[in-house]
Amino acid sequence: MLLFTTRICKQKETKLIFNFTRNLSSKPPDLPEKTINVHNKSYHRDDMSNVTPKILSHLDRNLHLQKQHPLNLIKQRIVNYMYQRYKENRGMPTFSVHEQICPAVTLDQNFDSLLVPKDHISRNKSDSYYLNSSHMLRAHTSAHQSDLIKMGLDNFLVVGDVYRRDEIDSTHYPVFHQMEGVRLLGGREISKMSQNRSDDLQMFENSERNGFKQGVHTYDAAKILEIDLKNCLSGLAKHLFGEQVECRWVDCYFPFTHPSWELEVFYQGDWLEVLGCGVMEQEILAKAGVQDKVGWAFGLGLERLAMVLYSIPDIRLFWSRDTGFLSQFSEAGPDTKIVYKATSKFPQCVNDISFWLPKVEEGDELFSPNDFYDLVRDIGGDLVEQVKLVDQFKHPKKGLNSQSYRIVYRDMSKTLTQDEANVVHKAIESAAANCLGVTIR
Numbered sequence: 209m210l211l212f213t214t215r216i217c218k219q220k221e222t223k224l225i226f227n228f229t230r231n232l233s234s235k236p237p238d239l240p241e242k243t244i245n246v247h248n249k250s251y252h253r254d255d256m257s258n259v260t261p262k263i264l265s266h267l268d269r270n271l272h273l274q275k276q277h278p279l280n281l282i283k284q285r286i287v288n289y290m291y292q293r294y295k296e297n298r299g300m301p302t303f304s305v306h307e308q309i310c311p312a313v314t315l316d317q318n319f320d321s322l323l324v325p326k327d328h329i330s331r332n333k334s335d336s337y338y339l340n341s342s343h344m345l346r347a348h349t350s351a352h353q354s355d356l357i358k359m360g361l362d363n364f365l366v367v368g369d370v371y372r373r374d375e376i377d378s379t380h381y382p383v384f385h386q387m388e389g390v391r392l393l394g395g396r397e398i399s400k401m402s403q404n405r406s407d408d409l410q411m412f413e414n415s416e417r418n419g420f421k422q423g424v425h426t427y428d429a430a431k432i433l434e435i436d437l438k439n440c441l442s443g444l445a446k447h448l449f450g451e452q453v454e455c456r457w458v459d460c461y462f463p464f465t466h467p468s469w470e471l472e473v474f475y476q477g478d479w480l481e482v483l484g485c486g487v488m489e490q491e492i493l494a495k496a497g498v499q500d501k502v503g504w505a506f507g508l509g510l511e512r513l514a515m516v517l518y519s520i521p522d523i524r525l526f527w528s529r530d531t532g533f534l535s536q537f538s539e540a541g542p543d544t545k546i547v548y549k550a551t552s553k554f555p556q557c558v559n560d561i562s563f564w565l566p567k568v569e570e571g572d573e574l575f576s577p578n579d580f581y582d583l584v585r586d587i588g589g590d591l592v593e594q595v596k597l598v599d600q601f602k603h604p605k606k607g608l609n610s611q612s613y614r615i616v617y618r619d620m621s622k623t624l625t626q627d628e629a630n631v632v633h634k635a636i637e638s639a640a641a642n643c644l645g646v647t648i649r
Contacts, residue, residue, distance in 0.1 A: 241253070244257065244259060244264070244339050244340075246264070246267060246310065246311070246312040246339065246345075247267070247310045247312065249310075249312065251312070251339040251340050251343050252340055253339075253340060254340045254341050255341065256333065256338040256340055256341040257338055257339060257340050258333050258337060258338050259337040259338065259339055259345060259371075263337055263345070263371060263382060263383065266369065266383045266527070267311065267369075269369075269527070270308075270369070271369070271385065271526060271527070272307060272367050272368070272369070272385050272510065273307065273308070276534070276537050276538050276539075276540065277526075277534070277537065278514045278518055278520065278526065278537050278546075279385055279510045279511065279514055279526060281514075281537065281540055281541070281542050281544070282510050282513050282514045282517065282542075283307075283367055283385075283387060283510055284542040285447070285448065285542035285543060286365075286387060286444065286448075286508075287303075287305055287365060288542060289443070289444055289447045290303045290365060290389065290444075291303065293440060293443065294363065294391075302363045303363045303364060303365055303389070303391075304361060304363070304364045304365070305364070305365045305367065306352070306356065306364060306365070306366045306367070307366070307367040307368060308368075309352050309366065309368060311345050311346050311368060311369055311370070311371065312339060312343055312344075312345060312346075313343065313344060313345075313346045313351045313352075314342060314343055314344075315331075315341075315342060315343070315344060317346075317351045317352070317354070317355065318336075318344055318346055318347055318348070318351040319331060321351075321353070321354040321492065321495065321496075322350055322351075322353065322354075322463060322464040322492065323463045323464055323489055323491060323492060324463045324464075325463065328463070330347060334373060335347075335372065335373055336371070336372065336373065337371045337372075337373060337382075345370075345371035346368070346370055346371065347370055347371060347372050348370050348386055348388070348507065349366040349367065349368050349370060349386040349387065349388035349507065350366075350388055350464060350505070350507060352366050352388075353366075353388065353390060353464075353492070353505065354492060354495065354496045356390070357390070357392070357493065357496040357497075357498060358496050358497055361390075362391070362392040362393075362501070362503075363390070363391050363392070364389075364390055365387060365388065365389050365390075366386075366387070366388040366390075367385070367386070367387045367388075367510075368385065368386065369383055369384070369385050370383070370384060370385065370386050371383055372384075378521060378522045378523060378524075379515070379523055380523065381511070381523045381524060381526075381527075383527075384509055384510070384511045384523070385509065385510040385511060386507055386508065386509055386510065387507070387508050387510060388505065388506070388507050389505060389506045389507075390488070390503060390504075390505045391436070391437075391440075391503055391504055391505075392488075392493070392498065392501045392502070392503035393433070393436075393501060393502055393503060394500060394501050395409065395411055395500065398411055398429055398432055398433075398502070401432050401435075401436060402428065402432060409426075409428055409429070410426050410428070410429070411425065411426060411429040411502055412424050412425065412426065412429070413425070413426045417466075419459075419467065420467060421466075421467070421487075422466055422487070422489065422490055424490045425487070425490065425502065429502055430467075430487060433487050433502055433503070433504050434467070434487065434504075436504065437485060437486075437487070437504040437506070438457065438469075441471050441483065441485060441506060442455050442471070445471060445473050445482060448482075448513065448517065449473050449475055449517075453473050453474065453475065454473065454474040455471060455472070455473050455474075456471075456472050456473075456474075456479070457469045457470070457471060457472075458470045458471075458472060460484065462484060462486055463489075464486075464488065464489055464492060464505070465485070465486025465487055465488055465489060465504075465505060466486060466487060466489060467486055467487060468484065468485070468486030468487075469484070469485055469486060470482075470483070470484050470485075471483050471484075471485065475516065480516060481512075482508060482512075482513070483506050483507060483508035484506065484507055484508075485504065485505065485506035485507070486504065486505065486506075487502070487503070487504050488502070488503040488504060488505050490502065511523050511526060514526070518537075518546050518547065518548050519547045519548050520548045521548075521550065530551070530556065531556075531593070531594050531596070531616050532551035532556070532593055532594065532616070532618065533548075533551065535594055535596075536548060536549065551593070551618070554618060554619055554621075554622065554623045554624065555618070555623065555624075556593065556616050556617065556618045557616075557617040557618065557624055557625075557626050557628075557629035558614060558615070558616050558617070559614075559615050559617070559629060559630070559633040560598070560612060560613065560614050560615070561612070561613050561615065561633070561636065561637060561640070561648070562599075562610060562611070562612040562613075562648070562649040563610070563611065563640060563641075563646035563647055563648050563649055564603075564608045564609070564610050564646060564647040564649060565608065565609045565610070565611060565646060566644070566645035566646060566647075567608070575609075575644070575646075577597055577611070579644055580595075580613065580640065580644065581595055583636065583639055583640060583643060583644065584615065584636055586639075587632065587635050587636045587639055588615070588617065588632050588636060591617050591618070591619055591624065591629075591632060592615060592616070592617060593616045593617065593618045594614075594615070594616040595613055595614070595615050595616075596613065596614050596616075597611060597612070597613055598612050598613065598614045599611070599612040600612070610649065615633065615636070617629040617632065617633075
């Protein structure tokens with residue numbers, strides 16, 4: 209309703225905002241920049257521009273590239289599975305991974321190259337983020353599909369942040385992360401996968417399109433593609449959820465694949481949608497310059513999987529810089545089983561402490577960070593959520609070693625003020641100097 213009102217009353221609302229701002233300040237109101245910058249490239253605003261500064265602030269976060277971030281762990285777990293399943297003759301992975309492609313794309317890349325109808329709801333300004341009338345922030349990683357095929361790639365994974373206008377709640381956020389997989393096969397490869405092992409298996413014909421195949425595909429080629437696709441993705445589901453997980457395939461519609469399916473798994477007493485997939489529309493391949501191959505594709509959301517596999521209750525946590533969240537994954541590998549433990553809902557207080565270590569005489573025991581950790585526990589008790597060594601160096605002239613620690617305080621039952629945290633922190637500084645012989649910097 210708010211969006212509807214904004215569209216109808218745009219001129220009037222702009223005037224009201226101007227008057228309100230003028231009453232508060234003698235400065236003129238801030239006007240939008242004439243250009244939008246994305247990865248060092250400028251896009252001129254026009255009537256279609258609707259991307260906000262808040263959304264743009266997510267562009268360089270690259271959560272899927274951050275080591276030990278839960279999205280990075282899930283991504284790597286899937287990549288490892290694909291590497292293991294498909295290998296070249298010399299043992300090299302068949303699939304390449306593309307995870308640093310700029311999210312600014314043309315409307316042709318995001319829609320037309322994927323045969324998205326002109327009247328599809330996803331083209332609306334209410335559904336997508338537009339930089340201007342010709343460029344937008346990608347709504348799916350499929351936007352790069354045709355470009356990579358034109359480059360000659362037959363097997364690839366695309367990972368990245370995607371942008372869709374949506375409500376913000378525990379399971380929806382306007383920025384999330386997708387993984388796209390594409391596999392193209394030629395006649396020889398299709399023939400090898402046939403039960404008859406025929407070298408002359410036909411892939412193409414001119415027939416009627418039906419629920420089982422496209423009109424240009426033979427039944428045999430379509431069935432072989434379907435089997436390879438479903439075997440791959442059911443194997444991925446077992447890799448993620450366990451060998452005994454129950455899977456089912458649900459027929460669905462996507463503009464860029466036919467036939468199309470969604471894969472669901474029965475997990476923790478309910479059916480969970482994991483991904484969407486299908487046999488690629490031959491028209492997409494033809495427009496990308498590929499005439500003699502067929503293919504399949506799939507797409508999945510990393511947040512959806514991570515929330516289920518790690519028991520993360522709110523999608524907004526992925527964007528948190530809160531160490532109480534991130535530290536739970538700091539020692540994890542892609543296959544580590546983790547159950548997220550909710551931290552206090554009350555805010556953190558963060559203090560740093562730096563000190564010179566005492567000079568060590570021959571025969572003396574070296575300073576151990578564990579000594580400091582124990583001291584902090586003794587003084588701070590349960591108010592201390594985390595202690596982390598963030599820096600250390602040796603002074604070139606004094607020959608003294610320095611260490612810096614970051615201490616995170618958080619009360620589990622009430623809001624801890626910074627003044628209260630400072631009192632505890634001062635006590636820790638005094639105790640460290642008296643008990644450990646360090647010199648506070």
